[in-house]
Amino acid sequence: MSPVSRRALFRGAAAAAVAVPAAGLVTHQASAGNLFRSQATGANAAGLPVKIVNNSGAYDSASVHVYIVGNDGKNQCHVTPEGELKPVQLSDNGPDGYTDYAIPLTGTETTITLPEMSGRIYVACGEKLKFKAVEADTGAALAYPAAWVESDPNYPIVHDCAEFTYKGGAMYCNTTMVDMFSVPLSIGLKGAKDQTTGTLKPGARAKVFDSVRSVEAFSKLVIDDKRVIAPGHGMGSGLFAEDYFASYIDQVWDAYGSKDLKVTTNAGTFTGRVSGGRLAFTGPAEVSFAKPSTKDVLFCDGALAAPNDGTTGPVAAILGAAFNRTTLLSAADQPTTDPATFYQGDITHHYAKAMHAATEDGKAYGFAFDDVAGFASYIEDGAASELTLTMTPFE
Template identity: 60%
Template sequence: MHSTGKRFFYMFSSDAQPPSRRRALASIAGAAVAGSALMSGGPRAFADSGSAEPAAEAARGGLPLTVVNSSGKFSNHAIHLYIVGSKGDRQVRLTRRGTLAPVKLSDNHAGGFTDYAIPLAARGATRLRLPRISGRIYVALGHKLKFKAVRGADGRIGLQQPAGWVKSDPNYPVLHDFVEFTHDAAGMHCNTTMVDMFSVPMMIDLNGAKNHSTGRLRAGGRAQVFHALRNHPDFSRLVIGNRRIIAPSHGLDAGLFPQHYFDHYIDKVWQTYRDTNLVVRTNAGTFTGRVRDHRLTFSGPAQVSFAKPSTRDVLFCDGALAAPNDGTTGPVAAALGAGFNRSTLLSHHKQPTTHASAFYGTAVTNHYAKAIHAATTNGKAYGFAFDDVADWASYIEDPRPQHVHLTLTPF
């Protein structure tokens, strides 16, 4: 799938495999403030959707959004919806009245938190309109979420968002999840994401120039994922009761996942490509690499080079595998990150591998991503940050969107 140039948040590309969600919305992991994730007020994180004021945007109608509760476990009155994001350099949120409002410090009330909850309709579907912003749609089941408006170091007002993988976060006890989107002049771009955690089963339908759907789990899929990881010795501590499964990247930082899990595999990759070429194909051309002076160095349209990554680099697709938006290093880094997580770098000397039958075939692999992909009806999921390599992410987009549906599917 070719990138539109603005997939969502700050990922822009013309790579062979469009750059992944990676740190969408700051990927929340690296921006922890007081145990919560800070959505920065700076302009870098989101696609620009024009200079119109929020009220004017709301007045233009926005994209129809229908939210359907088919969870089979929670009634509508027990579910709370939050739509928060960014418009230009301003943090905004959708109000209960359907208007777009800026995030303000004065929104913090009892307990020091905001109440941005949008209740679902008493029965049946809930119908809203989605303005042109980039952000997240959160759902909280049973209890409300605690968002906090804060002033950042740059003086701008930002929003501390839930970080369900951080035990000290006030939202840790709450069953919740989110989808990510950018609605802009180029269309609607959205995904169901499990890059940070796996919790509430949800799917998105997007109608426009074509009809698109993603995120649906197989019958019993949620329980299947929980069972698979609860019974894996290295991944079992990531399972937090029946509430969520923390991604191994965050689990590593929390002391719940082995810090050196991928190290032996990484060493074998570095040993293998001392004497063998690793070929990576991208839109920019074909890159051919070997390990020289402890670095995996590629020649081709440009010379790009990578230090040996750590297990943490592999899981976060960052550090030595960071992917700048340069059209050369970025797409090669994405292919390497996917190859490590899918454990295909030793079995396939040409990357990226594209057939799912080749993925996750070794004992040391990203079993979290493997289990989630196995539980989806179309095999697509966002189990790690470069999971859109070869179009295996639960991401959809349309240049002429007419309607988007968010469905909470059965547990």
Template identity: 55%
Template sequence: MFDRRSFLRGAGGAALAAPILGSAACGASTGGAKLTAGDKAASAGALPVSFTNESGYPDSAVRLYIVGTDTATGKQGRVKADGTFAPVRLSDNTDGGYTDYAIPLSEAGGLTLPFMSGRIYLALEDKLRFKVVEDGNGNPALQYPAGWVKSDPSFGVLHDTVEFTHDDSGMYCNTSMVDQFSVPLAIALSGEQEQSTGRLKPGGRDMVFDAMLNDPDYSPLVVGDRRRVIAPGHGIDSGRFAADYFDPYIEQVWSRYSGTDLKVTTNAGTFTGRVNGSGQLAFDGGVAPIAKPSTRDVFFCDGALVAPNDGITGPVAAILGAAFNRATLLNTADHPVAEASAFYNNDIHNKYAAVFHEATEDGRAYGFAFDDVSGFASYIQDHAPASFEVSLTPF
């Protein structure tokens, strides 16, 4: 299984890494084309993608961008309106120094998705500024928009994404609020079964912004007149959010587990840990010691809570990251916690993530990088996908 979190963390920094997961689009009610056997032979892996525009914005205001990495070659590229993958080139920077990879919604009928891993960006009213640059090896690489960075040329553009990986084993996709939230999106996948996720309740977008604006700690994360809300980790980096927000809770957790065993159960077994004399949370069973995290580490699920893809330390760190964000570590010493009613009950918790779970119809969202712990992420997969649908839902 691919590692979604490595991309989510990477996207939180610079916008140069090619996504491992990402897909979104939204727009018009243009139906995805049905492929014949001959079509599939000509375009290996082509998955019909359709788009529904329920936003209230006209179709003429919607642009789609499908960008990422070819799963066979590892090359970064973009999908053209005919469904083919084109590697990025420095010469693509033709629009004032930026690329023009937009697919107008009116031209998205019959669009297909090749085997690749990446994102579909949805932009309203204006273009997104993608730029092709050279990576450290001198190869063309795509610089992505960073909606949480005020100096980014796409900062003023209303946009959002869904993430995906589509390869010969299936289609894996999710909506994401890990970095920021602007546009309410939903996804649906047909194949072995019918699945959907991401749809907000009626008035859900206002619910999110109301919750942020009514909390003095979180209100600085709102940009413009409800144009977007930035994730708290990025808020710390930009001076919008307190870098010590989680510190009192972290201290309480470290104090508790200095004298009490913490048990974390993963697919590899149950690991028992306790804070040692060096101030590290030390587990048995070969789990690497975990240092006391900072507030930034908690929000980004990184730093002290980084989850290596090793099958041992990684899953333990992921469960701890989720427990910190959901504020369940003082309630029980046995993790993960699988009951949603136990989440977000401490005064200090990730309120940004919490409100998305409250605002979605199925209670699932990707509000932080380890939100998939215990199955609460807005994520779906299918090993025999027949069609993929993305909806720009009502504001």
């Protein structure tokens, strides 16, 4: 399966959302036919049990609010405390102008029935999130929290999310730090086997804040004790330099003007050189890329956009990962798979570096192509029987 295949289905599901964050959103568009055909025997037709566990040690369960929002393939929707899937409606906005889709926790452990859908599970600590139902071309949609924007109504609220697609008994899910990091979350999935990912090491939340704060170029991304904003979102607001990766990008372009860069995908090996200002590859297909900007690297977009075409997309994904991990100068064969070689040097993605250092399994979604070579905090099961989302200790 190509590295790019884990993204577009979620993005499609979220496309109707207004101001939906550009998060990791792991999905399997390349296998979407399989995903939307039943991969189980119907045992979970009534929905998947989802356990929300509060082991935060920082917030009691009465002050934690859960939201399950997303798309059922046709409409923007939300899940009620009773496990009902309901479409978003403009009339859901209350007197304060916002919806109240909060699912209360009934104790340290709360079980919710998850219907078939793609979306996010948000946890908000201390206050409820302010989701606004708005008119969109496809009907009513939600304005999602954008906590990296100071004017966003959810900016003062400590919150975070995990992402998922559940269909036909199959569950695909991840924790994400692509937009920001705030609440330590882990996910566990039972089915054909038991899996867990995203669990932070003891004291790792504070370590992440301290690690990012200690690098001058990244220090402004730390917002009090509320969150750490991903560097891409810090651009344009004075929190992160728009040319941060420029010198590294220049070195890469210079290096591969005189030697080959090999990128191996499921489709085969592509061989590239910089010529006429573009990194051009031959191999299973001819693909080429303009010189990316820092923004392109951080968002894995623009010059590094990855269409789901089986050729350009996988190459773009591997290039995006290599830029973010700063392995392109040290390895002319990509993707690299030794995490000890990632994030070396002063100019690197110190935010993603801190996220990976924080987790017990070394996996995190620090940028959109972090699933390249299997380093994302992502798990899946074609016959899922239970999902657990745990708020792990803040300390």
